[in-house]
Amino acid sequence: MEAAARRPSTQTQTPTSTKPKAPATSGTFISRPPVPSTPHRISPIARSAAGPSSLPTNAAQPQSMLSCRPPPPRNDNLERSRDDPQRILAWDETDAQDEDEFSLEDMAGGEGIGADDELDDFEFESDLDDVSPTPGRLQPLNDWERQEFNSYLALAKDRIGGVPRLYVEQNTFFFNTSTIHSTLSKCVYPTPELLYARLRRWFLWDPAVYGDVPCPLCKNTLIGHGNIPSPRRIIDIDSTIMAIGYRYRCTHCKNAKSGLKTVTFQSWDPRILAVLPPLLAAEFPAILSRRNGITRTLFRNMRAAFLGGMGAKQFADGVRSQHLERYDEAHLQYLQYLASREQLDKFCGLKHRRISTFADFEGFHGTVPSAAWFKTLYDRFIAQHRNEILKHTSMLTLTIGALDHSHKAC
Numbered sequence: 335m336e337a338a339a340r341r342p343s344t345q346t347q348t349p350t351s352t353k354p355k356a357p358a359t360s361g362t363f364i365s366r367p368p369v370p371s372t373p374h375r376i377s378p379i380a381r382s383a384a385g386p387s388s389l390p391t392n393a394a395q396p397q398s399m400l401s402c403r404p405p406p407p408r409n410d411n412l413e414r415s416r417d418d419p420q421r422i423l424a425w426d427e428t429d430a431q432d433e434d435e436f437s438l439e440d441m442a443g444g445e446g447i448g449a450d451d452e453l454d455d456f457e458f459e460s461d462l463d464d465v466s467p468t469p470g471r472l473q474p475l476n477d478w479e480r481q482e483f484n485s486y487l488a489l490a491k492d493r494i495g496g497v498p499r500l501y502v503e504q505n506t507f508f509f510n511t512s513t514i515h516s517t518l519s520k521c522v523y524p525t526p527e528l529l530y531a532r533l534r535r536w537f538l539w540d541p542a543v544y545g546d547v548p549c550p551l552c553k554n555t556l557i558g559h560g561n562i563p564s565p566r567r568i569i570d571i572d573s574t575i576m577a578i579g580y581r582y583r584c585t586h587c588k589n590a591k592s593g594l595k596t597v598t599f600q601s602w603d604p605r606i607l608a609v610l611p612p613l614l615a616a617e618f619p620a621i622l623s624r625r626n627g628i629t630r631t632l633f634r635n636m637r638a639a640f641l642g643g644m645g646a647k648q649f650a651d652g653v654r655s656q657h658l659e660r661y662d663e664a665h666l667q668y669l670q671y672l673a674s675r676e677q678l679d680k681f682c683g684l685k686h687r688r689i690s691t692f693a694d695f696e697g698f699h700g701t702v703p704s705a706a707w708f709k710t711l712y713d714r715f716i717a718q719h720r721n722e723i724l725k726h727t728s729m730l731t732l733t734i735g736a737l738d739h740s741h742k743a744c
């Protein structure tokens with residue numbers, strides 16, 4: 335929180351440092367009433383956005399901030415003038431300076447929550463020689479996530495003629511997730527993990543069951559090479575989707591380094607999506623980086639926000655607040671359910687575990703990308719579509735024109 339980090343430094347300014355600067359004099363001295371020094375000034379926007387929690391709580395400065403600081407010198411003339419309803423309103427230069435100090439960009443944090451998503455380098459995995467799990471490259475799963483992954487992987491292996499039962503009977507790529515209400519109300523002993531699992535959706539992506547997938551390099555048909563050992567984490571507006579994917583191997587292409595026919599592709603590799611029928615490829619719901627991804631819905635929101643002038647930090651803060659609020663709502667449901675069975679639990683001597691914090695790895699293990707991550711993803715998209723954007727721009731009609739002495743129209 336850059337704003338939170340910066341604000342106390344301003345609060346600790348001595349009264350002498352907050353004195354208004356003398357007006358610039360250019361030959362004539364202009365006399366003006368002194369502005370009373372204010373020990374703690376927060377811009378109106380910061381004050382309304384931060385709420386009571388933004389009050390100074392720095393333990394290093396408690397007395398000077400709250401009680402021991404001498405009151406500012408009182409200017410009776412100015413106080414009277416401010417009480418006068420007929421007074422002429424004037425722009426307060428000190429307020430203007432404070433507004434500049436705490437711009438919206440500074441007040442936004444944009445730090446994200448969770449693992450090291452800023453280290454994501456956005457280069458998609460190329461031909462892989464090693465199909466074993468690569469510890470440390472993907473975000474690891476905790477115990478309940480691993481159990482969920484294994485259970486959904488078992489469902490993915492339930493197939494009819496090679497096609498997942500999910501595709502055949504439910505005609506969707508998403509596994510059905512029961513609601514929090516139905517899950518808890520049918521449970522004898524509810525656990526936090528049951529709640530966590532209801533806040534995740536699971537997606538199965540195995541497009542090769544719908545037809546032959548050509549190798550992006552040699553156009554020969556790829557063959558199945560098992561499932562990817564870890565799910566891909568895809569961030570939506572207020573929740574997370576876990577994607578289960580597969581590897582496809584080319585029996586003709588050789589690895590450039592080893593010379594062996596070990597070239598494989600992940601089922602969500604952009605090169606695989608590019609060779610799929612567009613009707614099928616459009617069903618893949620995410621824009622991926624190397625290790626993470628966001629849904630197309632969230633990506634469209636990001637584009638609209640950036641085009642509307644919102645910064646990456648503000649957008650990342652907004653996404654983070656959406657995720658936290660959704661998690662808090664589910665937490666409240668859990669507490670309401672426990673309250674409804676309080677008498678029974680007291681009679682049986684049952685005690686329940688607490689819900690974890692959002693980002694606790696042993697608990698919910700929530701993750702939200704940082705502003706830098708969003709910005710890099712957007713920059714990559716713009717770079718990929720640079721030629722189309724320039725072409726479109728060149729085809730627009732001239733709305734406002736100007737001509738300078740060099741005779742260039744712009």
Ligand SMILES: [Zn+2]
Nearest residue numbers: 549552584587
């Ligand atoms: Zn090939």
